[in-house]
Amino acid sequence: MPDPQNSVQIPEVTQPLIMVQAGDDLEVCGPDGC
């Protein structure tokens, strides 16, 4: 059992997603508006 205080945290690896293409007219809101 590793000592939690001495163990190295390995960050979770985020795999890129395969985007489902569904036309250009995306209905989204972002920081600059909708």
Add this chain to the structure above:
Amino acid sequence: MKPPISVDIWSDVQCPWCYIGKRRFETALETFTAANPEQPVNIVYHSFELSPDTPEGFVGTPLEYLSERKGLSREQVLEMFAQVTQIAAAEGLEYHFERAQQVNTRKAHELLHYAKDKGKQLETKEALLRAFFTEGLNLGDVDTLADVGAAAGLDRSDALAALEAGTFENEVTLDEQKARDLGINGVPFFAFNNTYGVSGAQSPAVFLETLEKVSHA
């Protein structure tokens, strides 16, 4: 029983396309589940703040917010509201931008994490979206959030205590970090089995096709 399909959804409670996208996804899910009753689907909502710079305690209207802080003309904003209200109505949703209260939504996201912990996240998400778009409630106020949570089946005083203590603050930050890692810069955003991404309030046909794709993978 097959292993569950995971659907992770990044969204904000004051995002008009998020509520519409939620309904369209639910329409697709209903069709999918009717055809695939043996296939469980786990849905988790994740935090994404559209306007994290909104000061805590600020209460304005979306019209003021978008026209004064985002550089859009009042006419542009009103036109967008009219268009989106009409599209929402087609999904059976009632939007009232004239009485909506623009706030900092971080505490609302904390409530969603609390609700997830209690197994009531889907009910709470629906209640928060309705509270913002239909009922015009102030989702920056912890007492109002506790009321909305209680109506969704949460213990009001326990939820209020968690909000006041900031118990789930870190979960909001982690969700937003994950969104950045995935390159998400707009919501709603749907990730299926951590493999396929769908951006925006797409049609039910797109969601259905993606559910079928991952269930046969």
